[in-house]
Amino acid sequence: MSSPWQSFADEIACWRDAGRVADFWWRDDDATQPSAALARLTTLAAEAQVPLGLAVIPDGADPAIFADLATNIAVLQHGVDHRNRAAEGEKSTEFPATEPHASALQRLAMGRARLQELAGARLLPVLVPPWNRIAATLLPGLPELGFRGYSTFAPRAAQPADGLRQVNTHVDLIAWRRGRGFVGEEKALAEAIEHLAARRTGAADAAEPTGWLTHHAVHDEALWEFLARLFEETRDRAGVRWLSPAEVFLSDETTIGSQGK
Numbered sequence: 001m002s003s004p005w006q007s008f009a010d011e012i013a014c015w016r017d018a019g020r021v022a023d024f025w026w027r028d029d030d031a032t033q034p035s036a037a038l039a040r041l042t043t044l045a046a047e048a049q050v051p052l053g054l055a056v057i058p059d060g061a062d063p064a065i066f067a068d069l070a071t072n073i074a075v076l077q078h079g080v081d082h083r084n085r086a087a088e089g090e091k092s093t094e095f096p097a098t099e100p101h102a103s104a105l106q107r108l109a110m111g112r113a114r115l116q117e118l119a120g121a122r123l124l125p126v127l128v129p130p131w132n133r134i135a136a137t138l139l140p141g142l143p144e145l146g147f148r149g150y151s152t153f154a155p156r157a158a159q160p161a162d163g164l165r166q167v168n169t170h171v172d173l174i175a176w177r178r179g180r181g182f183v184g185e186e187k188a189l190a191e192a193i194e195h196l197a198a199r200r201t202g203a204a205d206a207a208e209p210t211g212w213l214t215h216h217a218v219h220d221e222a223l224w225e226f227l228a229r230l231f232e233e234t235r236d237r238a239g240v241r242w243l244s245p246a247e248v249f250l251s252d253e254t255t256i257g258s259q260g261k
């Protein structure tokens, strides 16, 4: 094995030797239309038998994308229209602090209703805000709309709101500022090792599974190959478990929603 893969295996061995399981989950963003890339993604999830949370943009979502989803794919809500409403100088976001709450919540409810109609039981009550950003003041309103989970990027901090479980992604496989290609296996595995080690040593919340973030529409061949190898290396390895989105957001095991008032 090459060295980054060896280091990755070594970190997993630390978990295994401690009698623990390094739990992972997989989120892919920006599904709207049928495409060769989306077909390749869903085929990979089915063949590798790794559960996938597919974040779909409600507005403009083509009903056809829900037709052939493998049984291990759950649908998550990726914002509503994925339009950037950031104020000048603010980072890209569909949900800026400047949008009135009532308006944002109404849009979210409509998006949720549309996805519910299209995806049926495949839809989980989980919001993935575009650009991984949402005004924090909106979060307490999400449970009333039926949301039980929410996902952005980077290790989670405090519990966002009662009744809302936050589980983020931690390894972004796209080099957004360097031509949108694959970040490379060295960086990808280093990010995974960093989060795993932080969880293991208590520097990060140990109960937050390590999330791998992909964007099928911009994958290059190297990224597809990396994903296939990652699944091959981890699927049957002792000390690793790929959680389904339902386990990640709705199970009692990693209950962080029980704290509070």
Ligand SMILES: [Zn+2]
Pocket (backbone or CB within 6 Å): 029, 030, 078, 082, 130, 131
């Ligand atoms: Zn997006």
